[in-house]
Amino acid sequence: MNETTRRPHGIVVDHLSKSFGSVAAVRDVSLTIETGEIVALLGPNGAGKTTTIDMILGLSRPDKGTVTLFGTTPANAVLAGHVGGMLQTGSPPQYLNVRELITMVASLYPHPLDVDHVLEMTGTAEIATRSTTKLSGGQTQRVRFAVALVADPDLLVLDEPTAAIDVEGRRDFWNIMRSVVAGGKTVIFATHYLEEADAYADRIVLMARGRVVADGPPTEIKAKVGGRVIRATLSEVSAEELMTIEGVAKAERQGEGITLSCSDSATSDRVLRELLTRYPAARDFEVHGVGLEEAFLVLTADNEDSAVSGTDDANPELDGPGFER
Amino acid sequence: MNFTYLKFEILRTLRNRRFLVFSLIFPLVLFFAIAGPNKMVIVEGIHFPLYYMTAMASWGSMTATLSSGARIAAERQIGWTRQLKITPLSTRNYFAAKIVCGYMMALFTVLALGVAGTILGVHLSGPEWLKLVALLLVGLIPFVVIGILLGHLMKVDSLGPALGGVTSLFALLGGSFGPIFQSGFMLKVVKDIPSYWLVQASQSVLSPSGWPPAQSWIVIGVWTVVMSRLAVIVYRRDSNRVS
Ligand SMILES: Nc1ncnc2c1ncn2[C@@H]1O[C@H](COP(=O)(O)OP(=O)(O)O)[C@@H](O)[C@H]1O
Ligand SMILES: [Mg+2]
Numbered sequence: 001m002n003e004t005t006r007r008p009h010g011i012v013v014d015h016l017s018k019s020f021g022s023v024a025a026v027r028d029v030s031l032t033i034e035t036g037e038i039v040a041l042l043g044p045n046g047a048g049k050t051t052t053i054d055m056i057l058g059l060s061r062p063d064k065g066t067v068t069l070f071g072t073t074p075a076n077a078v079l080a081g082h083v084g085g086m087l088q089t090g091s092p093p094q095y096l097n098v099r100e101l102i103t104m105v106a107s108l109y110p111h112p113l114d115v116d117h118v119l120e121m122t123g124t125a126e127i128a129t130r131s132t133t134k135l136s137g138g139q140t141q142r143v144r145f146a147v148a149l150v151a152d153p154d155l156l157v158l159d160e161p162t163a164a165i166d167v168e169g170r171r172d173f174w175n176i177m178r179s180v181v182a183g184g185k186t187v188i189f190a191t192h193y194l195e196e197a198d199a200y201a202d203r204i205v206l207m208a209r210g211r212v213v214a215d216g217p218p219t220e221i222k223a224k225v226g227g228r229v230i231r232a233t234l235s236e237v238s239a240e241e242l243m244t245i246e247g248v249a250k251a252e253r254q255g256e257g258i259t260l261s262c263s264d265s266a267t268s269d270r271v272l273r274e275l276l277t278r279y280p281a282a283r284d285f286e287v288h289g290v291g292l293e294e295a296f297l298v299l300t301a302d303n304e305d306s307a308v309s310g311t312d313d314a315n316p317e318l319d320g321p322g323f324e325r
Numbered sequence: 326m327n328f329t330y331l332k333f334e335i336l337r338t339l340r341n342r343r344f345l346v347f348s349l350i351f352p353l354v355l356f357f358a359i360a361g362p363n364k365m366v367i368v369e370g371i372h373f374p375l376y377y378m379t380a381m382a383s384w385g386s387m388t389a390t391l392s393s394g395a396r397i398a399a400e401r402q403i404g405w406t407r408q409l410k411i412t413p414l415s416t417r418n419y420f421a422a423k424i425v426c427g428y429m430m431a432l433f434t435v436l437a438l439g440v441a442g443t444i445l446g447v448h449l450s451g452p453e454w455l456k457l458v459a460l461l462l463v464g465l466i467p468f469v470v471i472g473i474l475l476g477h478l479m480k481v482d483s484l485g486p487a488l489g490g491v492t493s494l495f496a497l498l499g500g501s502f503g504p505i506f507q508s509g510f511m512l513k514v515v516k517d518i519p520s521y522w523l524v525q526a527s528q529s530v531l532s533p534s535g536w537p538p539a540q541s542w543i544v545i546g547v548w549t550v551v552m553s554r555l556a557v558i559v560y561r562r563d564s565n566r567v568s
Binding site: 057059078079081083084085087089091093094096100103104106107108110147 | 329336341400403407408409411412
């Protein structure tokens with residue numbers, strides 16, 4: 001897809017909300033994604049990523065709010081063949097081999113890619129004649145990626161595409177994804193691995209309990225969630241001044257206490273040394289890693305009403321830093 | 326019509342041997358086992374093998390068309406139906422492919438029973454054969470639609486028993502295993518059930534007019550319209566995650 005035929009407007013998610021019974025799965029989510037952006041939806045299980053994606057794809061109807069894809073509704077964008085998706089759950093149907101499956105799916109689109117080309121690109125050419133039921137986890141995901149890709153979509157939506165594969169397979173998958181979308185497709189992918197979001201997205205949208213709690217470039221998000229936090233007692237030094245210490249991503253003051261966020265432990269070590277050198281009066285040091293868990297609590301606490309609702313489920317389904325299981 | 330999509334749907338249906346067994350082998354075995362020893366018996370004014378051939382063709386082809394529901398439920402369970410919904414495949418083409426596949430299986434059953442009937446001495450003229458097959462295919466329309474409806478309504482676990490129950494009930498009431506009501510109120514009731522007219526197809530062909538009564542066309546038509554409406558509504562609503 002070249003510059004001139006690229007879809008204008010990108011993706012606009014406007015005040016989206018969706019509940020299942022008493023569970024508010026998505027609460028007032030707004031996002032604007034430019035054409036060509038690669039965006040990660042990062043969050044723990046139950047954060048509302050899949051529910052958001054389902055509404056973006058037009059698979060479920062929002063209770064409130066709207067989704068606009070390239071200036072039109074999700075249903076119209078899907079009908080026009082602008083959208084390719086890899087859903088969180090979904091295996092290829094039985095009784096077809098890989099090439100037959102991709103050929104069948106290609107036939108549904110107005111301007112599909114060449115099937116052999118897609119098999120080549122997704123690394124599925126060597127399993128083209130294998131039955132869809134006889135694939136490994138990694139192969140299945142690559143085939144499902146081929147299903148999403150053969151449409152030659154402007155928007156590619158991938159919901160936890162690497163959930164079922166091992167670390168090596170995951171790396172392969174993302175390398176393929178990267179090379180394939182170099183052509184300027186817009187990509188939204190959901191993940192609960194911080195490292196994945198960091199490595200493969202231009203932008204991370206952090207979700208927790210149905211809300212967007214942070215949205216920015218990976219470095220910024222990493223500083224918030226993947227890094228270290230230094231707490232100390234130190235008066236009479238402004239947060240602005242503390243920001244001048246190299247490596248401090250964020251500085252805050254609460255009364256006598258200061259909180260400095262750094263992107264990683266090497267940085268926090270350096271910052272700590274510098275802090276001690278500059279301000280000998282500083283005391284009560286406390287350094288600790290910020291797992292996503294804590295990051296979410298901190299970030300959601302910034303948001304008044306979610307801080308209240310945040311206490312009713314004080315045990316979010318988190319699996320430790322980065323959610324690695 | 327998207328013929329590539331249809332072609333692969335047909336291929337998938339043919340490669341599924343399990344359903345072939347249920348809709349083809351069972352009715353054939355029953356036909357030979359029961360009609361064989363009763364060649365000379367007369368039922369409802371016609372020779373038993375002809376009655377039973379039509380009855381087994383009805384039962385087998387009902388099983389064939391309704392079992393498309395099982396394939397649909399399985400596709401929903403693995404998430405394939407949702408995947409299709411994020412492609413430009415239209416509701417019409419989706420249903421068309423399902424209907425063609427259900428029909429194809431039904432046609433196999435009907436033809437197999439026709440051959441089996443001939444072996445047991447069923448004798449019909451060429452036009453009568455054609456008419457019988459045509460009437461069976463028309464009478465099957467509601468069952469194709471009911472199969473699709475059930476496939477989108479139920480989960481895989483509950484669909485097996487449901488299909489078995491629905492098929493048996495329709496077959497039993499319709500007279501696939503022998504006429505159950507000779508007269509009275511219940512006969513009136515079963516005449517409003519489409520499977521009754523499927524089983525009656527051979528009587529209709531051999532009746533003085535050579536055609537089924539008006540009531541049969543109305544019954545088939547009404548069931549088809551109502552079930553199609555329901556099926557489309559259920560399909561459109563059915564984009565939630567299943568498991
Ligand atoms: N169909 C559904 N019925 C009831 N609750 C649901 C349904 N789908 C999602 N939820 C709930 O909504 C919340 C968000 O889920 P989901 O969007 O799947 O999160 P994620 O994809 O981030 O793991 C969870 O609490 C989940 O249990
Ligand atoms: Mg999810």
